[in-house]
Amino acid sequence: AQSVTQLGSHVSVSEGALVLLRCNYSSSVPPYLFWYVQYPNQGLQLLLKYTSAATLVKGINGFEAEFKKSETSFHLTKPSAHMSDAAEYFCAVSSGGYQKVTFGIGTKLQVIP
Amino acid sequence: KAGVTQTPRYLIKTRGQQVTLSCSPISGHRSVSWYQQTPGQGLQFLFEYFSETQRNKGNFPGRFSGRQFSNSRSEMNVSTLELGDSALYLCASSPTEEETQYFGPGTRLLVL
Numbered sequence: 001a002q003s004v005t006q007l008g009s010h011v012s013v014s015e016g017a018l019v020l021l022r023c024n025y026s027s028s029v030p031p032y033l034f035w036y037v038q039y040p041n042q043g044l045q046l047l048l049k050y051t052s053a054a055t056l057v058k059g060i061n062g063f064e065a066e067f068k069k070s071e072t073s074f075h076l077t078k079p080s081a082h083m084s085d086a087a088e089y090f091c092a093v094s095s096g097g098y099q100k101v102t103f104g105i106g107t108k109l110q111v112i113p
Numbered sequence: 114k115a116g117v118t119q120t121p122r123y124l125i126k127t128r129g130q131q132v133t134l135s136c137s138p139i140s141g142h143r144s145v146s147w148y149q150q151t152p153g154q155g156l157q158f159l160f161e162y163f164s165e166t167q168r169n170k171g172n173f174p175g176r177f178s179g180r181q182f183s184n185s186r187s188e189m190n191v192s193t194l195e196l197g198d199s200a201l202y203l204c205a206s207s208p209t210e211e212e213t214q215y216f217g218p219g220t221r222l223l224v225l
Binding site: 036041042044045046049100101102104105 | 117144146148156157158168169203205210213214216217218219
């Protein structure tokens with residue numbers, strides 16, 4: 001069984017501030033972990049993925065995430081928020097593959113000028 | 114390369130009707146997955162097809178079905194529509210089952 005918990009359905013940050021979106025997972029086998037972003041009226045775009053290689057994963061648009069097995073976490077960070085980062089972010093897990101992915105409920109990021 | 118395309122983009126149906134949604138994967142991609150997105154339940158996996166065979170299935174009733182054609186295009190069908198079927202239906206494709214999925218823009222279905 002696998003599951004994902006995203007802490008905070010809405011997060012607000014000021015432009016230029018640190019972005020931190022929290023994700024905790026549960027998986028009975030070594031997981032694959034993903035962060036996706038969804039802009040209004042669009043599909044999901046992959047930001048980054050962890051597939052058992054380096055624990056610090058760098059993605060697109062300046063985002064990165066760190067896999068911490070002891071904490072079962074995969075938090076998403078970006079040093080400096082831009083207005084264009086305002087979107088909904090989804091953490092996802094799959095048990096050792098790319099299919100049958102379980103998504104978190106999503107976190108809407110608001111960037112305040 | 115063109116991305117994943119889904120048709121139609123918007124659809125309005127009434128309870129009891131059936132609906133067919135279409136997904137054209139990225140050229141060369143053979144795996145297609147379908148997801149349902151609702152405000153209350155979030156994103157839920159429906160099913161996944163690879164080379165015309167259903168490989169994985171989520172926890173949805175039998176009213177939800179799908180198929181994949183030899184050119185990798187996929188359709189999903191929902192019969193006897195219920196109000197709760199109103200959702201954004203997303204299709205994702207990947208070259209194989211062991212590679213990253215790329216999502217289409219979705220079909221927004223409204224059941225009245």
